[in-house]
Amino acid sequence: MSRASIPVIDPVELTRDLIRIPSVTPADEGAMDVLERRLTALGFTCRRLTFEGPGGTGDHARIENLYARRGTAGPNLCFAGHTDVVPTGPAEQWSSQPFEAEVRDGVLYGRGAVDMKGGIAAWVAAVSRVLAEGEADDAALGGSLSFLITGDEEGPALHGTKRVVETLAAEGEVIDACVVGEPSSSQHLGDMIKVGRRGSLNSWITVHGKQGHVAYPERAANPAPVIARLMTRLNDHVLDDGYEGFPPRTWRSPPSTSAIRRPTSSRPRRARG
Ligand SMILES: [Zn+2]
Numbered sequence: 001m002s003r004a005s006i007p008v009i010d011p012v013e014l015t016r017d018l019i020r021i022p023s024v025t026p027a028d029e030g031a032m033d034v035l036e037r038r039l040t041a042l043g044f045t046c047r048r049l050t051f052e053g054p055g056g057t058g059d060h061a062r063i064e065n066l067y068a069r070r071g072t073a074g075p076n077l078c079f080a081g082h083t084d085v086v087p088t089g090p091a092e093q094w095s096s097q098p099f100e101a102e103v104r105d106g107v108l109y110g111r112g113a114v115d116m117k118g119g120i121a122a123w124v125a126a127v128s129r130v131l132a133e134g135e136a137d138d139a140a141l142g143g144s145l146s147f148l149i150t151g152d153e154e155g156p157a158l159h160g161t162k163r164v165v166e167t168l169a170a171e172g173e174v175i176d177a178c179v180v181g182e183p184s185s186s187q188h189l190g191d192m193i194k195v196g197r198r199g200s201l202n203s204w205i206t207v208h209g210k211q212g213h214v215a216y217p218e219r220a221a222n223p224a225p226v227i228a229r230l231m232t233r234l235n236d237h238v239l240d241d242g243y244e245g246f247p248p249r250t251w252r253s254p255p256s257t258s259a260i261r262r263p264t265s266s267r268p269r270r271a272r273g
Contacts, residue, residue, distance in 0.1 A: 006132040007041055011118075011125035012108065014038065016101035018083065018117035019110035025084040025155035026061035032083060035066060035120070035149060042128055044068040044147070049167060051159035063152040063159040067168065071144035075176035078146040080161065081120045082153030085112040119181030120149065146175065196246045205230065 014034075023031040036046045046068040053060025069076065088098040088111050096102040098111040108118070127145060134140065152160030168175070184194045207227045212220025234251050242248035 008132050009125045009128040011121045014121035015118045019101035022099045023084050024087050028064040028151045032064045032066045039068045044070045049164050051163045059156040065164045066149040069146040076144040078175045078178045079123045080148045080178050081181040082150045084151045084154050086154045114183045116181050
C-alpha cells in the first residue's frame, strides 16, 4: 500500500460516526463495521470474532469483536478498546441527545465520547497519520500494529476480550505490548497514564437471623445490623497504601444491601450484601 493511498482520518469525525451508533451492550448496531471499514482502508487485515453463550440471550447474548492487524513482523503493539456503551438513562436529562454527537463550544457531547469511542477514534487517527507520513511499509514500521476491539466491556464481559485473547493465544498469535484506551485523564487531556489495572474479588455474604414479631425483639435476631457492622468493618479495612503512581486498593460493598423481608411487622430472616 503506497503512502499516497493512506487516508488521514479525522478523530472528531470518526468519534461522531461511532457515537451516532447506539451500541449499548450487547448491541453492536454496526459499530464494528465502521471501524472495520476504516482499518481496512489503512491496510489492516480485519477479522471478526463473534461469540455467544448458552441460549444466546441475556449475559450470553451474541457479541461482536474485532481483531485487526497490520503487518506480520514482531513486535506487535496492540490497542485494546470497546465500542459498547452503558445505557443513557433518561434521555431528556441530557443537554443534547446522547447519540447525536453534538459539538458545542468546542466540546463533543454524546454517550461514549470519553469511554471510549473517542479513545478508539484518536488512536485510529494517529495510526493513519503515522502511516501517511511515511511509515506505510512494514519494514519502516519495525513491527506490527493491531487493534483488539470488543463489544462486551460494559456488560458481563463474558464473550469479549477474554475469549478473543484465548482464541488468539491458541492460534499462536503474539501480542507483545498493549495500550488500553480507557479514559484516565484527571484534570486535563493527557495528564495521567495509568500503569496498572486493579483486579477484583467478588463474594456474597449471607447473615442468618431469627424471624420474629417486632413486638418481641428479644425472641428474634435481626441480621440487618449485623451485616451493617460487617460492611462498615470491611469498608474501613486498609488493604494497602498503594505506591507512587498507583492508588491504594479498596474494598467496596455493593451499591445496595438487600434484606429479604417478611411482612412489615416482622424481622427479616436473613440479610445479604
Ligand atoms: Zn471503558
